[in-house]
Amino acid sequence: MRFLLTAIIAYVFVIPAFAEEATIKTCDSSKSSAEFYECLLTVHPEYRAALITRDSAKAMRDRTTQFSNPELSLRTVGGKKAEENMGSTELAASFDVSNLVLKRSAISDLGRSEEKLGNILADEEEFRARSGIIKDLFRYRQIEDELNLVNEALGMFDQIIGQFRSRRVMGPEQQITLNLVELATGEYQLQRNHLNVEKQELDTKYKAIFGSQFQMKKQWIPQLKTNWPQVSLANISGETFELRRAQAESSRASAEKSLATADAFPQVSAGPIWERTTEGPTKYQSMGFGVSVSVPILSWNGGARELAAQNKLKSQIIYDYTVKKENLAKRMIFDKYHSAIEILKKSVTADAVRKKHDRVDSLFRQGLATGATVIEAHRQILAFTESQHEHEITALESYLYLSVLSGVNLFEVFK
Secondary structure, eight states: OHHHHHHHHIIIIIHHHHHHHHHSOOOTTOOSHHHHHHHHHHHOHHHHHHHHHHHHHHHHHHHHHOOOOOEEEEEEEEEEETTEEEEEEEEEEEEEHHHHTTSHHHHHHHHHHHHHHHHHHHHHHHHHHHHHHHHHHHHHHHHHHHHHHHHHHHHHHHHHHHHHHTSSOOOHHHHHHHHHHHHHHHHHHHHHHHHHHHHHHHHHHHHHHHOTTOOOOGGGSOOOOSSOOOOOGGGOOSOOHHHHHHHHHHHHHHHHHHHHHHHTSOOEEEEEEEEEEEETTEEEEEEEEEEEEOOTTSOOOHHHHHHHHHHHHHHHHHHHHHHHHHHHHHHHHHHHHHHHHHHHHHSOOHHHHHHHHHHHHHHHHTTOSOHHHHHHHHHHHHHHHHHHHHHHHHHHHHHHHHHHHHTOOGGGGGO
């Protein structure tokens, strides 16, 4: 009985879980960071959501521009007169003529602006997904580099502490040095914990996509870039997301203003009428045409027209300001990119940092450097590496945005 119960639980819960894990797509066959990036895009939820947003942009336009359905009305009355049946049945169809004639142009403009806004939103979502994946991959390597420096420093600090504590007697200077090393050890342990948490957060993203068994491979992690692509300001011809959005918002506000103006006119509905009349033994049918018109006596839609006018004015002010800011924003990102890559070119390489690191440790072992000197040297090396990584991320973010404005595939960053 116990075996049967275990088998049932495994069939209901365990086996489906393993089956679901097995169906999750993996990118294990990727041989480089570029291949892993391309593979990850196909399953990344934010990127897939951006594609859905793009597909729904046309639906947003269709929703706005769809025609209103005709209205059917049926009226029937009956009675008797001098013992004879009397009555009539009327069937009428009514079409909104105002929607077809007066408002159609404004509705079409509104639908096009809604579609444009949907496409802009999709482009922004796609860019955030692509650039987010790239920055996470570069940051993964940075975290590992910083963790290696922290762990090596902690190893050296442990050696210093062991040496000092092995002495029976310590002078005041040695006691101060020991206290400094112990404080530095606590500081670096906190730094290591912070880096481990950040690495776990990145791992969680990938495990949420590929499953709990995911392990980052070394060949998927991009190396520190030494040759950054050259970007010409003349090639940055695309419009920023902010300007494109301001244009679409201005177009939508214009369409809403036109629609509010059209709503101020009398609303006209028209359509055919069929009637069957009964007067005792006599029955006959008749056809006609009906028109209904709203009489704008109490309201000319003034509130809606004023609101639409104010929204149009506001969107125009934002658009004009964004246009003036456009070239300045491009120039700012361009300058930020070149400033960052110039600093990275002039800074020492990772191998040079490693040699300096090993040299300091070697001098201490030879008794040619004090513990305080070792602490300061390790702190400066770590601070330099963190600053170098910050400039790399700045250059990376700037290059990715400039690539979008230049029409360059973000994939080029891995070359």
